[in-house]
Amino acid sequence: MMSVNRLRMGVMGCADIAWRKTLPAMSAEPSIDVVAIASRTLEKATQFTDKFGGVPVAGYGELLKRDDVDAVYIPLPALLHAEWIERTLLAGKHVLVEKPMTDSYAATSRLVALARQRELVLLENFMFLYHSQHAMVRKLLVDGAIGELRGFSSAFTIPPKPQGDIRYLRDIGGGAFLDFGGYPVRAALHLLGGDLQLVGAFFRHDPELDVVMSGNVLLCTPHGAGVQLTFGMEHSYRNSYSLSGSTGRILLNRVFTPPETHRPVLRIERQDHSEQIVLPADHQFANVIAMFAQAVLDGGDLLAHQEGTLQQATLMERIQRAAVLVSR
Template sequence: MGVIGTANIAVRRIMPVLAAHDRVDLVAVASRDKARAERVGAVFGCRGVGDYAELVERDDIDAVYIPLPPGMHHEWALRALRSGKHVLVEKPMSDVYEKTLELMSTASELGLVLAENFMFLHHPQHAAVRAMLDEAVGELRSFSGSFAVPPLAPDSFRYQPALGGGALLDVGVYPLRAAQLYLTGELDVLGACLRVDEATGVDVAGSVLLSDDRGVTAQLDFGFEHSYRSTYALWGNRGRVSVRRAFTPPEELKPVVRIEQQDVVTERSLPAHNQVFNAMDAFVRAALTRGGPLAGMSAISRQAFLVDRVRRAARLVGDPKCRPHEALAADTGLS
């Protein structure tokens, strides 16, 4: 495997797992700063190269992981696929729905594995919650989810529109993806609001209201200017179940699920799991067999489509240059 980029998530969380995985040979890491690539490579026992294209074209690499800013995902994922590499892209797959479709089409034509790195999906706590639904929740009435973090470093790509910055693509995609675990069919965007920072031009906070074909609603909130929150809850006719550390639980944490029913509140502690390892292992196994669950890309398409619909439907506030999106007054052609 090779790694295209030396982002913090790659160095701190992903590369240690890849370097230790018994079915992975971590060959090289690339950075436009060759000295940084060499320093990072030395830590993990692999080669550091100063050019993304050089890594993509290497004959001794079968697959790549791409932790670049979202605005760069499409270019380098497409080049990697066309070079015959399996590709694991940090979420979101790309910053534009049509670009995601092109990546999916290319991967399918070439028989390659293309995966979007939503690591939380690989933590067993969500399967445990699904198993509780009939008993603890009953008929689902509503879903709520929040993922927000305190303000980030001012020079972060997350505040740069050209690189695909903004809260929707960085943290908003998590509760959107979680909602799709429990709501059914293509979800309707009933309303959305994105607050745009005047200085940077990116959305720094937002809320979304969704509905599925049963009338179950989802209320989602996200942003870069909040105290940390990473949670979702399911509310039905029998009770309410809430997941406290839904998206980024530390590997040593035993997640606690809270169940509220009438006058009884129960908390269940679930086993600790390393969702980073689980996600990497799932990709490795799929790439080695050119199959498995990651080869089915309908979830990637649904996610990209939903993000696009949220963006089109959202009212933009906070920047005097911004207006409610044209989709409020015209058919987008995507429904």
């Protein structure tokens, strides 16, 4: 039986993102107890429980058998998400899953429907959405700080990863688009709304690995504002977006992975002057974890967040189907 005031959390998978970001924030959240951490091996699970507490568990299925687990955080590789989300929901446990929820709209919509049917919380952890800097950008747009929107551009690119990284494994990580490409796509949906039209896309494809390494996407809004998105894992590091309007531009860096101590610097450029606004530091991982716990414990409504996930899945699938593949 779940405690009224505290959520008993299990963790399925010992991923780097869990070690560096999510579990430190989860351990600091007063409404959560980390009670068990599962890995394929007991040794790996024990490394995590030695640091973050809880009982080490060998095997993901064994975690789902535990009566002391109310909810499960899933940071597994992307193409394993659908199976384990479904098994977790069928075990009667709430789910916080790393992005992307799945690799298709059909799977994502089916799992969202299953969670709603069983009255369980299911939340995709696109953590950057929960940083307050984006709320400020949306407010500036609504207030007309740059006039009428004319364009949006965003990039999330990184240098090559070490050989054997899961993103290079077609049937496990799924390539760069599912991982890095999802960020600028979701930023466009978040700031511009869900009614974006696909104009075109091309992906750079590695024929030996059979994965997408990078690419560019062109969208437009119903009012004719252009949307240019860049992603990849064979570049210098970029992590930014900008919005162009009839009277100025908004520019923001480190938009997807800012450290919790980082104070974002928002730039507004106009024809005759520019200004900088230093925003407060914020902890996006702590924010999403607190929101998830509140939704489970107090029955918070995550319908809008799930609708965003479904919009994302729809647009990602349309882009993948339409993209021209260019072999590198």
